[in-house]
Amino acid sequence: MNSVTSTLETYRPAMHYAAKDTWLNDPNGLVFHEGIYHLYYQNNPFGNVHSNMSWGHATSTDLVSWKEQPVAIPCDDAEEIYSGSIVVDTANSSGFGVDGKAPLVAIYTSAYKPGSPHEGTQAQSIAWSTDGGYTWTKYAGNPVLTRNSPEFRDPKVFRYNGPAGSYWVMAAVEAHAFTVLLYRSEDLKKWEYLSTFGPANGTGGIWECPDLFELPLNDDAAAMKWVLTVNMNPGGPNGGSAGQYFVGEFDGVTFSSETTLTEGMQDPERVPDYQWLDWGRDYYAAVSFSNVPDGRRLMIGWMNNWQYANHIPTSPWRSPMSLVRDVSLVSVNGQPRLVQQPVPEVRAASIFTAPLQRVTVNGQVPVEGGTAVQLIDITITPGSAEEVGLVVRGSANGTVGTRIGIRPGNGELIVDRTRSGDTRFHEAFPSSSRAPIAAGQDGSYTLQIFVDHCSVEVFANGGLVTVTELIFPDRTQTSLVLYSTGGTADAALQLTNIGKKEA
Known part of the structure; x- marks a missing residue:
């Protein structure tokens, strides 16, 4: 390594993932499949500032050491590839599987460019992979869900199995309306509206990157709760980007929060009382992995802040990810609270x-x-x-x-x-x-x-x-x-x- 390269790499993290020589932001498509953790992320393949949004890709077997892979889903003349999620379609409900092999299905936001038939809108699209997540084919029928809205994005999809039945559920946001919208599907192609949550608690900035998952309270499988996370920019408790969470119930149709302090737009006096994923200024767009064994709920966030994200003094790469965190739910003074701990794999290193x-x-x-x-x-x-x-x-x-x-x-x-x-x-x-x-x-x-x-x-x-x-x-x-x-x-x-x- 020559002295120029050494100087440029002064800040490259040793414990955290960063791309080799490009920009990254939101983690996307987090999934465990066939012994490998896949971290996809918002990536500019052509530079180190936010532009040309595509899905970058890295893989790991231990959540500590990550290997950068080729760009997974690149932008093109019609669309940029915004945030989303990946599911393992075990039953091949989408029909994309071949030779008895379950496909991976990516659900992402198409941010349509000028000249596209959907110009000016953000809508949800899908792509599939049958080689373990390394190459992807876009669905010819995209987008699969649109509201003809310029700010409808960030789908997080999971399999719901409960009293209401068994089907796919999508949580996405109308960013400027401070709402999370829930939809259901049998095949990941046709989607039916379920309900809307919000505005509530922190609304000092647009809502992005939601997640909805179930956790046992105090490790008691008989006391399950649902957690809705949603990221917000700006308006964090210490300025700029941040993430918040709500705890409550989900009946397969509607999420009901028991930790909401402010209905509608936020009360500035209560911002310190809201439940924040992280109180620092550099933990944003946090979402969890799908398909993780043993019921673990693993979460990772983008370690940066939109106030200064394009300006941090790193080169040629820009922006790292946080450590992966084990997430659980405990009762504190009679209220459910998230606990986030670094995965033990880090200490094992x-x-x-x-x-x-x-x-x-x-x-x-x-x-x-x-x-x-x-x-x-x-x-x-x-x-x-x-x-x-x-x-x-x-x-x-x-x-x-x-x-x-x-x-x-x-x-x-x-x-x-x-x-x-x-x-x-x-x-x-x-x-x-x-x-x-x-x-x-x-x-x-x-x-x-x-x-x-x-x-x-x-x-x-x-x-x-x-x-x-x-x-x-x-x-x-x-x-x-x-x-x-x-x-x-x-x-x-x-x-x-x-x-x-x-x-």
Whole structure:
């Protein structure tokens, strides 16, 4: 690698997926099939800014190491290929299967270009694959569902089996109406309207990329709940793009939320009370994988924010994905809440774990072993401190870096990247994100912090709170410093270096 290439690749993630030399955004078509996880995504095959939307493709056997594949579904003169999903059509209801082999069917949004018969509209189309998801054939009868709308998009399709019957269900959005529309189909070609959900809770920006899935509450298979996620841009709790979720019931026709706080348009005063998928500024368009064994619900998001997405200082690639997350549902103070934890496969890729360190913090305490890529497990007991935390990817004296702190008096988790490195590329980037956090029964706070070349992902209190942020530090910024203000605190931390083999 020459020095020019090395400089350009300073921020390429070690733990996260990024395309080799092009742009990516929303994850699409997430599916597990025949032992392989398939990650499709919005991709510009011809450059590193948002344009020429097509479906890029990567594969993995372990959710950690991803191999980039050729573009799966390219744009053409008639349409760009916007977000969508993939199902394994086990019963061959679509009729696309051959020789007894179940097809994969992609359901995506056709964003029709000038000169197309559907010019100016977004509608839902399908394509199929019989070689395991590597080559795709578009259906001649596309689009299969249209509302003659310019903003009808992002179909997430799943197989419903319940009291109402067995059929395919699609969740899509009317983006500017802040609504999720549900449809049903027997064959993935003909669709019948079921119901509409929304507007509700966060409506500070357009709705995109919905998902609807079932989870057991507190691991109790007799207490199943439905979760509706929907991403929103802008209007997130800390600015710009974000995702929210609702928990309730789905009877095969209508989704009914039991966690809605605001019917209709949002109440600005209640935005901090809504249920957010992530409180950081760089976790968007998150959707879950289909067909995953053992009932696991796995989710991944785009690690960027539309406020500055086209401007982040990476080249020739632009934008990474988040870590894959295991998603579950627990009861907190009588209310259902999502828990998101990094898949254990990430920790299994560890190459070295240092001994546990116990430290009393009063001011600043440098910690040996800080690196550019690592997992930090830390338990913080605040004591008398007004704020306590750590500065990662920083200078030895802690004046430069990304500050991750707890303010127990305010019940806040803070991730401050205003001095994280290169913040000058866009005025919206330097920022401090805040998330509500409660101490455990013993008064402590637990954090898992995944530090990579261009990001931090914080999983607090077992994944009840997550904060995801891009950072762009100088390659020499690898120091780790504990700090407290206004008093003393105790911390127990363990550092793990994460490796990743080539896929």
